[in-house]
Amino acid sequence: LNEYFKKKKSLKDIINFYFKNYRLSGLDKRFIFNIVKGTVRYYLKIDFLLSLFSDRKIKDIDFVVLNILRMGIFQFMYMDKVPSYSIVNESVELAKKNVTLSSSKFVNAILRKVSSVPNIDSFAKDKIDRLVEDEVDKISINYSYPGWLVKYWFDWYGKEKTILICQSLNENPHIYLRFNKNKVTIDELTREMDVISVDFGQLPTGISGMLDGIIEVSSVQDITKTEIYRKGLVSVQDLSSQIAVSYFINPQEGEKVLDVCAAPGRLLLLK
Secondary structure: OHHHHHHOOOHHHHHHHHHHHOOOOHHHHHHHHHHHHHHHHOHHHHHHHHHHHOOOOHHHOOHHHHHHHHHHHHHHHHOOOOOHHHHHHHHHHHHHHHOOHHHHHHHHHHHHHHHOOOOHHHHHHHHHHHHOOOHHHHHHHHHOOOHHHHHHHHHHHHHHHHHHHHHHHHOOOOEEEEEOOOOOOHHHHHOOOOEEEOOOOOOOOOOHHHOOOEEEEOOOOOHHHOHHHHOOOEEEOOHHHHHHHHHHHOOOOOOOOOOOOOOOOHHHHOO
């Protein structure tokens, strides 16, 4: 986070560098990725909330301490499976190790205040509604998008569509894998991957039956290291690409299909 906010480096490049150079388990990588990506995504809202609990202005807080606090508050807001005491203790230890003892006391005081609020996300939304008058600013802070961008959307699409745009862009992207169901089973896949769902009941009628060779996974961080990937039994493939071939083109036995944009040609393997 320090590199991202201060040096304006690509977040993807920073994360990949540390994951490549430090030995971390797949679970640790996903945990770190979620905290870092989430903190960056919601930092405007987090900073607004932090300003309510701190006597110091955001610009006056030590930069490293600020990012420690941001990560802690993000976990309180969006990672309810992490115990409150763990968030506070780990944040305090980070401040002790990387800044000073007095800074760790400041971190402890702020995060304990935050932890005392029953539903911190609802608390933040209520404060934004009551303390921020301008509608553009409200949306900007609540969904953590720059004011100029929210104003652009607001002027073009109006309030309701702007909110829908922000909500959609803040959703975590779905990751789908296409697998060769003739050579590998769901049970074999689940032993190597964290499978979330194989239920596509919300898709239009007729599509779900054609997509039985698909799984949704939480992460593909280490997929290249799995045996099933090295053997070519699975490939990362967007759902829309799979629907395009399996549903709309729906090639039949004996037909010839020319894909003029094939690179590397995985769509041709769908049927």
